[in-house]
Every structure is written in C-alpha cells, then in structure tokens.
Amino acid sequence: MRSYINILVLLFSLISFAYALPIDFPRSLDDMTHGLSKKSETAKYVVAHFMVGNSYPYTVDDWVSDIQLAYESGIDGFALNVGTDDWQPQQVANAFAAAEQSGTGFKLFMSFDMTVMPCSTADDAATLRNYITTYATHPNQLLYNGRVFASTFAGESCTFGQGSAAAGWQSQFIQQLSGTNAVYFVPSFFVDPSTFTTYNGVIDGMFNWNSGWPTEVTTSFASSVLNSVGGLLANPTTVVSALSSLVGTTTPDQQYIDGLSAMSGDPKTYMAAVSPWFFTHYSPQTYNKNWIYLSDDHLYAKRWENLVQIRDQVGIVECLTWNDYGESHYLGPIKGDQPNSQAWVDGFEHTGWLNLTAYYATAFKTGSYPAVSTDQVIMWSRPHPALATAPDPVGQPQNFQITVDKVWAVVLATSPATVTLSTSPSSSQTFSVAAGVSKLSVPISAGGYMEATLVRNGQTVVNLKPDNFTFNPTPSSYNFNAFVVSS
Numbered sequence: 001m002r003s004y005i006n007i008l009v010l011l012f013s014l015i016s017f018a019y020a021l022p023i024d025f026p027r028s029l030d031d032m033t034h035g036l037s038k039k040s041e042t043a044k045y046v047v048a049h050f051m052v053g054n055s056y057p058y059t060v061d062d063w064v065s066d067i068q069l070a071y072e073s074g075i076d077g078f079a080l081n082v083g084t085d086d087w088q089p090q091q092v093a094n095a096f097a098a099a100e101q102s103g104t105g106f107k108l109f110m111s112f113d114m115t116v117m118p119c120s121t122a123d124d125a126a127t128l129r130n131y132i133t134t135y136a137t138h139p140n141q142l143l144y145n146g147r148v149f150a151s152t153f154a155g156e157s158c159t160f161g162q163g164s165a166a167a168g169w170q171s172q173f174i175q176q177l178s179g180t181n182a183v184y185f186v187p188s189f190f191v192d193p194s195t196f197t198t199y200n201g202v203i204d205g206m207f208n209w210n211s212g213w214p215t216e217v218t219t220s221f222a223s224s225v226l227n228s229v230g231g232l233l234a235n236p237t238t239v240v241s242a243l244s245s246l247v248g249t250t251t252p253d254q255q256y257i258d259g260l261s262a263m264s265g266d267p268k269t270y271m272a273a274v275s276p277w278f279f280t281h282y283s284p285q286t287y288n289k290n291w292i293y294l295s296d297d298h299l300y301a302k303r304w305e306n307l308v309q310i311r312d313q314v315g316i317v318e319c320l321t322w323n324d325y326g327e328s329h330y331l332g333p334i335k336g337d338q339p340n341s342q343a344w345v346d347g348f349e350h351t352g353w354l355n356l357t358a359y360y361a362t363a364f365k366t367g368s369y370p371a372v373s374t375d376q377v378i379m380w381s382r383p384h385p386a387l388a389t390a391p392d393p394v395g396q397p398q399n400f401q402i403t404v405d406k407v408w409a410v411v412l413a414t415s416p417a418t419v420t421l422s423t424s425p426s427s428s429q430t431f432s433v434a435a436g437v438s439k440l441s442v443p444i445s446a447g448g449y450m451e452a453t454l455v456r457n458g459q460t461v462v463n464l465k466p467d468n469f470t471f472n473p474t475p476s477s478y479n480f481n482a483f484v485v486s487s
Helices: 002-017 058-073 088-100 122-135 163-174 193-199 217-228 235-244 252-260 299-309 354-366
Strands: 044-050 077-082 109-111 147-153 183-187 207-208 268-272 279-281 290-292 316-319 376-383 408-415 417-424 429-432 434-444 451-457 457-465 483-486
Touching: 044 109, 058 354, 077 088, 088 109, 109 122, 122 147, 122 163, 147 376, 163 183, 163 193, 183 299, 193 252, 207 252, 235 376, 252 268, 268 299, 279 434, 299 354, 299 434, 316 354, 354 376, 376 457, 408 417, 408 429, 408 451, 417 434, 429 434
Parallel strands: 044 077, 044 316, 077 109, 109 147, 147 183, 207 268, 268 316
Antiparallel strands: 279 290, 376 408, 376 483, 408 434, 417 429, 417 451, 451 457
C-alpha cells in the first residue's frame, strides 16, 4: 500500500512540474490564441460567499472592515449565507448598515442555506420572503436586470408543501414577490444540468457551487487513470495530461451553460465558482467531514484564468469563500466565531490570496488584464508532508495521497526579473519571469522553509520569508490547510 501511495505522490509531482515554468499571461483577451464570442455588454460582478453563521460576535465596525477589504480586493458584494440561528437576522441588518456606511456601493444579497432552513411546508417560505422584502429597496441590495438578486446553497429538495421542488419555489417564493420585491433567482441546486428545463419559470440562472474545485479527482479516480493507461511508468505523459487538465477546467461550466441555454424564456445567467483551497477535518462525532479536494497546481490562479477566457458566458463569479473556516477556503481574515475549526485554521492567514483576487477580478470584469504597478509575490504551502503520520484520532483526510509536497508561488511583476524560490540552504531554483503573472513551484522536504526573492538589475526588490513556518515531519495532528504569505 505504501508503494502505491508513493506512486500517486510521484504522479502528482509530475503534474505540478508542468506548471513550474513562469507564464506571462496576455494583457488583453484579444491576445488569446483562440477566439471568443463577442463580448457581452451586461455588467460583470465578482462576489464572495459570506457565512453569516460565523459572524456571531461581529459589530457593525467588523462588517465595515471586511467590506472595505473585500472592496479593495476587487469584490463587488457578499452573498450572505443565512441559516436558522435567531441572531442571524440582526447580523444581516448589521451587514446592510455597514455596506451603506462604507460609502463604497458594496452590494449584498441573500444566499439561503437550504440544508438547514426548513422548507417542507408553505409557511416555511415566509422566512425567505421576509428577508427579500426587508432589503429589496435598500441601496446596497444587489439588483440584477432590475430585480432583487437572490441565491441558495442547495434547495433542490424543497417543496414548500407542493408536489415538486419546482412548484414549491415557483408558487411560494417567486410568485409571491412582485413589483419592487420581484426576485432574480439564481440558486445553487445540486441537480443534473440536463434537468434545468424542469425549472422553467422558476429560475433566472444557476450557481455552480462545485465548479470551484476538481471534485472528481479522488484517490480512486487517480488509480483508475493509472490503470486505464497502463501505469505511470509506462505512460507518464498521458497520465500527467489527463489529470492536470482537470485543475481549473471549465468543463463543469459548459455543462451548466448548455443546460441553461436549453431553457425557455429570457436568457439565463450563469454564476461560476472560484476557490483557492479545500480541507476539512471533522470527526464522526461532530460534522463527520474529513477530506481534501485537489488544490495544487495554482488552482486559484488557473481557475480564474480559465473563467476570464469564457467571461462572455459568465455573468457572475462567486468566490468560495470569504469566511468558511471549516473547509479552509476562506479569503478574508480569521475573525468572528469559528465552527470548531481552530485546530487547522488558527495561524493560517489566507488574505494574501486577495492580492490575486484583485488582479483577476479586474480582468474578468473588464476583459483586460491590468498592468502590474507593484511587484508582489504570493506564496503558500501545507504545514507538513502529505505522507506524514500523526497521533490524530480523526485520521488522515480522504484523498491525502493526491496532493504533493510543494511550495507554490504566483509572481506579479512590473517588468522582467528573476525570482528564486528556496526551501533550505541547499535547495533553491531560480526563474526568469516576464512582466505580468508567473506561476512557479518547487518541491519542499521535511524541515524546509519558504523563501522567495525577486531581483531586478542586481537589486533585491522583494524578499519574502515567513519566520513562523517549518515543513514539520512530525505533526501532532493532520493539517492540510494552506499557509499563505504575500509581500
């Protein structure tokens, strides 16, 4: 078994090698090697998913601080994920007050968490409608095509006392809201895109939550790829190509776009997801969630670049997430009330990824990559080797075999330079980078550190080396979260 795991680790090391060379991304979409359809004139939005359930101690000032940071990072609004806690309506009110107080024009909209909100009777829909009518005319409510934008997490099984989910949402939610309360409904229903026509007259679009990660890439999936091509050693290039092509792919997007195109009525809006990471580590006695999704190979940057390429077919990009600490894909600061995730979150700031968000959000919304005005390096790694063992009763997360021991870096350079990535005094690699974006990586071994140095014309412009990071070979518990730093 150990040798098989080592083969999988080697496999994914080869995949990541394909992205070790710097990539100068085009300044304009017109520079792409393959054509795009005519640019849409509809405004583009970038929003971030905000877990209101993690905001219990927030003050209005906390909301203002988050909104200002998100706005400065190219994010236009928050999708407010609300559940059933009796204190959440007040936090939603605080969020709207803060958005107005910020003076930024920052937008908010409801994202009903239908995995916890009741939806079996007609009366259950009243709570949802009340959120809509309360904020429909608020200056910071997101309006889309003149209607109140609203979304969900799940909800495909909600009937609200009717004969089907489609009938329930239509009669108890959509048709009950009119005039200034009329809803532009773009839910995240976990259904086959070929069945979207079932929701004619109900939805105005669909949010593809799982498009943020290559969720199909599991240990068993990697094993099947190995077997189907006769093994890694026999066909390494084929294996590498088959798996690396799935990181950031737009295949799931196209399936949703095709499903929406088959619907009747006005053109539908596709909302895509982008996410930097995924790791969750809850025991069976708590939430019973313990797995990773493949987040190597510069997932966040690569996913963004692919979405920019198909931007004419995407109305909104939703960043997953601002503050979902339990699944390790938070972009915002660590604050508020964590869902018992402190063991793998505390000390693992992710705000460095917001520098990338600002860059790519501009490209998505405008159609042109912005010129880089300040040299930056964003760098991250996991805190221990994938094959390390720990006295952790929760156990190793599912799919731990598919991630590789690497330091990942994205460089935003104002002009050509050289960048050296080091993980020990005797282990480093130097890259020549062009102006713009370069995606780099180097292996890291037990006891290693992270250091990046950008040099131009013999002068050190950036030196980035966190003093509180060591690649620990003997962790006390399993932690596959990312340690992110930026210059």
